[in-house]
Amino acid sequence: MVSRKRRPAHRQTVAPLSRSLLRSAGLGLLMACAAGTVRAEQPAAPAGEPIVAPAADPTTDPVITSSLERHWTNNALDSDHAVKDWYTLLRGSLQKQWGDNDANAKLNANFQITHYDKTSIEDDRALSLSAEAFRKLAPGLELRGSLSYRVSSTGDNLDIGPLTLGTREFKQVFGAQTQLGIDLGNATSLILEAADSFEKLGATHFQDDLILPAKLHADRNLFQLAARVTRTFGQFAFGASASALFASVEEIGYPPLFLSFNAYTLRAEAAYKASDGSTLGVALGAQFLRGAYDIYQRWRPTWQLTFGKPLPRGFELRGTYFGRYETSDTDDPLASWLQRAELELGMKVRENLGIASGIFYELKDNLLYENQERRKGIYAEATYNATKSMAIVVRVDVSETFKTVIDERQHTVDAFVGLRAKI
DSSP: OOOOSOOOOOOOOSHHHHHHHHHHHHHHHHHHHHHHHHHHTOOOOOTTSOOOOOSSOSBOOOEEEEEEEEEEESOTTSSSSOOOEEEEEEEEEEEEEEEOSSEEEEEEEEEEEEEESSOGGGOEEEEEEEEEEEEEEETTEEEEEEEEEEEEEEEEEEEETTEEEEEEEEEEEEEEEEEEEEEEETTEEEEEEEEEEEEEEOOBEEGGGSSOOBOOSOOEEEEEEEEEEEEEETTEEEEEEEEEEEEEEOOOTTTTSSOOEEEEEEEEEEEEEOTTSOEEEEEEEEEEEEEGGGSOEEEEEEEEEEEEEEOGGGEEEEEEEEEEEESSSOSSSSOEEEEEEEEEEEEEEETTEEEEEEEEEEEEEETTTOOEEEEEEEEEEEEEEOSSSEEEEEEEEEEEEEETTTTEEEEEEEEEEEEEEEO
């Protein structure tokens, strides 16, 4: 993965528009926050006049959640070199909201820490912050804006023959999003959305500095526009959506390890909710992906089917099946074509005890590498609500991955006991 002669980077046509969106989202966020503050500080109604109760409390107490899990896995390196180890996973979040249903602002903070007992090269740390503001501008017109920041330090491994070398990579993600909701009447709504994110990755550092730091992953600027119209008829909802994703990707090496691309999606959607709680959702459409230098361009059908069905004796069956281009979680320089099916059966044994078990099967076709990843797995979980604010979770995951071109098989068992709390 050492870069050869560097080629000039693909032209960055999205960056100016991205910077404009970031400024606009920030300004919109400040305006909505100010509106929420003014609303919260309005004087009380004079004595003797009727007082209309607000739809929500002007200010809510902070909501704090946390979880502590103790895992055992037979594949700590997540590779065909199976290494058994124990690790601890700690998560936490804090959410604070001001305002009411007409104008409000939210702040969120989340962190996650993973620590292995022996395989410390796999330790991970992540922190994310976000701010969101919402305001009803007029009857039937709503505006929402958000800004986010995430920073992470990810440990991984590089296999060089029989040698496993630890790596560590620092990553930052800056994001902005604006959303406008319009009530068109006759139970019809239109949502317009613009979103931008910039992913900045540092050089990869190798264990004990055996290899000089090198950049193995590319910076990315993702800019997306989307529109969705929905109409409801009693228990039915029908809609259509269109989106465009423009990705400007830093080129590393020659031939480049990663490529810029554009992706376009058109979908028709339908949903149904029965009086007994059963749900069914169907989305059918088409996606077009075009890689830099016209290295790849193709239309493919895209679909998603989801359902939920309450069953006798407290059981519930849920499932989903989808097919789409995958541009984030892929080992390919461009993208992968992903198909995944999941099925879960849950049961509420009693008021404070629930159990669930599920299976999944996944096919991921790398578009340029012509490799196929086949994954399948099963899990079982039990959740016991010890108190109103604390739950005990026990779970076991078993999965198998096969990569065709490199003929690599990974068998992973992960079992954990965890505590989850909410304040």
